[in-house]
Amino acid sequence: xxxxxxxxxxxxxxxxxxxxxxxxxxxxxxxxxxxxxxxxxxxxxxxxxxxxxxxxxxxxxxxxxxxxxxxxxxxxxxxxxxxxxxxxxxxxxxxxxxxxxxxxxxxxxxxxxxxxxxxxxxxxxxxxxxxxxxxxxxxxxxxxxxxxxxxxxxxxxxxxxxxxxxxxxxxxxxxxxxxxxxxxxxx
Amino acid sequence: xxxxxxxxxxxxxxxxxxxxxxxxxxxxxxxxxxxxxxxxxxxxxxxxxxxxxxxxxxxxxxxxxxxxxxxxxxxxxxxxxxxxxxxxxxxxxxxxxxxxxxxxxxxxxxxxxxxxxxxxxxxxxxxxxxxxxxxxxxxxxxxxxxxxxxxxxxxxxxxxxxxxxxxxxxxxxxxxxxxxxxxxxxx
DNA sequence: CCCCCCATGTAACATGTTACATGATTGA
DNA sequence: TCAATCATGTAACATGTTACATGGGGGG
Numbered sequence: 001x002x003x004x005x006x007x008x009x010x011x012x013x014x015x016x017x018x019x020x021x022x023x024x025x026x027x028x029x030x031x032x033x034x035x036x037x038x039x040x041x042x043x044x045x046x047x048x049x050x051x052x053x054x055x056x057x058x059x060x061x062x063x064x065x066x067x068x069x070x071x072x073x074x075x076x077x078x079x080x081x082x083x084x085x086x087x088x089x090x091x092x093x094x095x096x097x098x099x100x101x102x103x104x105x106x107x108x109x110x111x112x113x114x115x116x117x118x119x120x121x122x123x124x125x126x127x128x129x130x131x132x133x134x135x136x137x138x139x140x141x142x143x144x145x146x147x148x149x150x151x152x153x154x155x156x157x158x159x160x161x162x163x164x165x166x167x168x169x170x171x172x173x174x175x176x177x178x179x180x181x182x183x184x185x186x187x
Numbered sequence: 188x189x190x191x192x193x194x195x196x197x198x199x200x201x202x203x204x205x206x207x208x209x210x211x212x213x214x215x216x217x218x219x220x221x222x223x224x225x226x227x228x229x230x231x232x233x234x235x236x237x238x239x240x241x242x243x244x245x246x247x248x249x250x251x252x253x254x255x256x257x258x259x260x261x262x263x264x265x266x267x268x269x270x271x272x273x274x275x276x277x278x279x280x281x282x283x284x285x286x287x288x289x290x291x292x293x294x295x296x297x298x299x300x301x302x303x304x305x306x307x308x309x310x311x312x313x314x315x316x317x318x319x320x321x322x323x324x325x326x327x328x329x330x331x332x333x334x335x336x337x338x339x340x341x342x343x344x345x346x347x348x349x350x351x352x353x354x355x356x357x358x359x360x361x362x363x364x365x366x367x368x369x370x371x372x373x374x
Numbered sequence: 375c376c377c378c379c380c381a382t383g384t385a386a387c388a389t390g391t392t393a394c395a396t397g398a399t400t401g402a
Numbered sequence: 403t404c405a406a407t408c409a410t411g412t413a414a415c416a417t418g419t420t421a422c423a424t425g426g427g428g429g430g
Binding site: 021022023026041042045046068069070071 | 409411412413
Binding site: 032033104105107108109110111112119137140149150151152154155156157158159161162165166168169172173176177180 | 219220291292294295296297298299306324327336337338339341342343344345346348349352353355356359360363364367
């Protein structure tokens, strides 16, 4: 079974915010840190049509500019459900394996669901999983300390400190979210 | 033009250390942090044969166990040159774009060349490039501060602190390498 | 005897890259 | 009028994933 690709999730999340044309999405990928994903037409347009075939979104032709029609893609009910299930599902180890970028993408989109608890739960898991990962790398590093060349050990150190940085960030982000939802809750 | 894939560089770097069979390489990918690269036979064996076709390595049949022959791959002169040119070439922005994992892979393999200056130059560039990247994200973040939702801003913060973490690591690693080459130089 | 490890492979498939193509519109 | 931008697409290609296949050897 082939699961939904990272690019597909990026597209679904954007369309969850608001319907857009393929071109508009390309611009976003071109001009923001999301640009990490390919903005090439050869990636975007086929991916959109695949998602349409899966029934997650539907393109309608916008003729407001009669002379320049464009496809505006919008999530179907099924698509909305898919995105929201994804965002609500607890963070898993296999999502971590897809790479931290993917996990942070999920976190970014999670703000679209007005549910502060959700993000806090996510961040708590994220913190736990990154600390575990740091520990695993550290254990590995110590187990091979004697045979591993210096450069390899330094690279492992890098990995450990990156994971710890993620964990620290999660802690801070939780505080920020608590403060902001506190404000929102009181108002 | 298609450039050499990350997996291919991972293979070349391993074979630069010492000749191995495809199976041995799979084991390494399976049991070390390099396992980030696919250890599936469907990835490894075709990649090795592609590199062989490009003349970067050559497989010879090892019959030391008559009943269990295996292909031992070894870099050709051309392959050694390719690896060493890669490792000696200054770190570029486009290598950074391939992802930090790739860059760290390069650093790890760089220890195979007995040239402490090389790694120091690499780390200096790496530090510079990561700090620049952090600054770019920060500038972007500030430029959109008013329109970007909270989660997006937090995700950007994560990116900034990750880049800074890389830069800090580079600084520390330079000191470690200076100390160790100092020791080695004196002895 | 059965299962796991050694060791290599292939086929179908999904995805993404590069490069090219089309045609209208807007602004200098 | 010329270039850039809007807007969408396709074709060839490279790479990787998943799953399956093959066979011998060693240990319980």
